[in-house]
Amino acid sequence: MTQQTNVPKPIPVPSHESSFYWDKCKQQELWVRKCNECDRTYFYPRDLCPNCFSRNTEWIKCSGRGILHTFGIVARPPHRGWAEDVPYVVCMVDLEEGCRMPSNLVNVEIDLSNPGKSIWVGMDVQVVWDQRGDDMVIPMFSPS
Amino acid sequence: MPNISKSAAIVGVAESDEIGYLDNRKSSLQLQSEAVYNALEDAGLKKDDLDGIFAAGNTLGVAEHMGIRPRFTDGTAVGGSSFVIHAGHALAAIAAGYCEVALVTHGEAGYSRRFNPGRGATRDDSPGAQFETTYGIMGAPVNYSMACARYMHEFGEDRTRQAMAEVAVATRKWAALNPKALIHDPKAQIPLTMSFDDYHNSRWISWPFHLLDCCLVTDAAGAYIITTPERARDLKKPPVWILGAGEGHDHGIMSQMPSLTSLVARDTGPKAFEMAGVTHKDFDLAMIYDSFTYTVLLTLESLGFCGRGESADFVKDQKTAPGGSFPMNTSGGGLSYTHPGMYGMFLIIEAVRQLRGECGDRQIHDCKLTFCHGTGGELSSGGTVVLARD
Numbered sequence A: 001m002t003q004q005t006n007v008p009k010p011i012p013v014p015s016h017e018s019s020f021y022w023d024k025c026k027q028q029e030l031w032v033r034k035c036n037e038c039d040r041t042y043f044y045p046r047d048l049c050p051n052c053f054s055r056n057t058e059w060i061k062c063s064g065r066g067i068l069h070t071f072g073i074v075a076r077p078p079h080r081g082w083a084e085d086v087p088y089v090v091c092m093v094d095l096e097e098g099c100r101m102p103s104n105l106v107n108v109e110i111d112l113s114n115p116g117k118s119i120w121v122g123m124d125v126q127v128v129w130d131q132r133g134d135d136m137v138i139p140m141f142s143p144s
Numbered sequence B: 001m002p003n004i005s006k007s008a009a010i011v012g013v014a015e016s017d018e019i020g021y022l023d024n025r026k027s028s029l030q031l032q033s034e035a036v037y038n039a040l041e042d043a044g045l046k047k048d049d050l051d052g053i054f055a056a057g058n059t060l061g062v063a064e065h066m067g068i069r070p071r072f073t074d075g076t077a078v079g080g081s082s083f084v085i086h087a088g089h090a091l092a093a094i095a096a097g098y099c100e101v102a103l104v105t106h107g108e109a110g111y112s113r114r115f116n117p118g119r120g121a122t123r124d125d126s127p128g129a130q131f132e133t134t135y136g137i138m139g140a141p142v143n144y145s146m147a148c149a150r151y152m153h154e155f156g157e158d159r160t161r162q163a164m165a166e167v168a169v170a171t172r173k174w175a176a177l178n179p180k181a182l183i184h185d186p187k188a189q190i191p192l193t194m195s196f197d198d199y200h201n202s203r204w205i206s207w208p209f210h211l212l213d214c215c216l217v218t219d220a221a222g223a224y225i226i227t228t229p230e231r232a233r234d235l236k237k238p239p240v241w242i243l244g245a246g247e248g249h250d251h252g253i254m255s256q257m258p259s260l261t262s263l264v265a266r267d268t269g270p271k272a273f274e275m276a277g278v279t280h281k282d283f284d285l286a287m288i289y290d291s292f293t294y295t296v297l298l299t300l301e302s303l304g305f306c307g308r309g310e311s312a313d314f315v316k317d318q319k320t321a322p323g324g325s326f327p328m329n330t331s332g333g334g335l336s337y338t339h340p341g342m343y344g345m346f347l348i349i350e351a352v353r354q355l356r357g358e359c360g361d362r363q364i365h366d367c368k369l370t371f372c373h374g375t376g377g378e379l380s381s382g383g384t385v386v387l388a389r390d
Helices: A019-026 B028-043 B059-066 B082-095 B110-114 B127-131 B140-155 B157-176 B196-201 B265-276 B293-303 B333-337 B344-356
Strands: A031-035 A057-061 A065-074 A088-095 A100-105 A124-132 A136-143 B009-015 B052-054 B072-074 B101-109 B204-207 B219-227 B240-249 B285-288 B369-376 B381-388
Touching: A019 A031, A019 A057, A019 A136, A065 A100, A065 B140, A088 B140, B009 B028, B009 B344, B028 B059, B028 B101, B028 B219, B052 B059, B052 B082, B059 B072, B072 B082, B082 B101, B082 B219, B082 B240, B082 B344, B082 B369, B082 B381, B101 B110, B101 B344, B110 B219, B140 B157, B140 B204, B140 B293, B157 B196, B157 B293, B157 B333, B219 B344, B240 B265, B240 B344, B265 B293, B265 B369, B265 B381, B285 B293, B285 B344, B293 B369, B344 B369, B344 B381
Parallel strands: A100 A136, B052 B072, B052 B101, B285 B369
Antiparallel strands: A031 A057, A065 A088, A065 A124, A065 B204, A088 A100, A124 A136, B009 B219, B009 B240, B101 B219, B240 B381, B369 B381
16 A cells, blocks of 8 residues: 555534634634523534524633543544554543533543553543644643 | 334345455445345345335445335435344335335445545535544544443443453354354454453554454445245245334434443333333344444443443353353354444344354254344444344
């Protein structure tokens, strides 16, 4: 097989429902949707509440704080864009505002023989920002 | 709602002529044509008898390739569980008179495709692309590993790890008894046996998954045929009755899974068992989609064979292996027999063969009642069917 290095990671393509989210990311702000009917926050952003299907929803700004709901440590890259990055940590974060989002956990020591030494479910995390491509900014999480 | 239990029977099953590593020699459509041909042969039916078709997407292409012009068509595509769910759909369609001889088919050149991905640049603005792929969260091993890590947190890492090893080792033992299992192909270079040390020492794919937690990726197709009770009784092989069916899904992409430690099997299992009029203790064989060792543990709990967090005790001491008290995945499963990308089809094939008594060295003694449970997508969908012989 041909050795292809430097394949870029995919750049997220905003949809109509998420463009506000990605625009705020460029200002290093994390915003999620909240339903004014059932009072719940949810992720990923969509106009109608996935819980009660109300249209009465709004954007709220998050603190950027959360706790690690779960994680995985990817050893075999599923895409060439991560060929140089393995092992890397994928995760889900329970945001202080009540919803859960997928992301990467960064700035942690990764020891596959004993991951629990540095990474554990329930650890406090804080949003950090990562440039992707020319003009996208991606929320990631770091131990806080 | 009327109970349509036993309104249809599976009368033919088969794989493609070859399954395994085929090095791009055969397309998925060719593989499926072989499987359909062989399943018709198994049933003693002709292609023109088929008047209903069930496939996961590309129903048009599949039917066209084989010159099938159905009067009932169903392209339900909810991942690898689809072909278990199709059995329930075919049961309903036949009971309602929409078709009389239903074909369920699936095939993929999954192994060959790995070396020919052919994916171009896309402008994918789907939620999965935006919010998961962006983070390198893609592919079943990565997705499922996060669910497994959560389970370990809730119920204990060491005991979960040991249970995963039990499943991997037990399943390999069954595969050793199935000549069609990939492990018998020297080219695959997969040992016929697996020790616990082999399991624990296998390389990491996505922690907490070792290589030996993950299913194979093969080229393979399968097919089965379902028909009315009247026709089923006149065919070559004894009918395998569909006694019950349940299906559902509760999310699409991984991060939307309501609970990472509970499957929709919690609903589909009880529904299928109730429709069939059977209980957990009645089964002679369990066929459970083993995309990963963890999938099996979670399925056993969600179906109610044990309580939440108790699957580690349930599978211990090789209980699911040959000679164990709870025979499971006697083909060798997705872990050690075959798995072309979506595997549910092959649960049904093995279940039917066991009920007919065709399984040689791995035959379960007097196998009368079994169930198949398929899980598809990112632990998203589930389908349960209960199957029995006369």
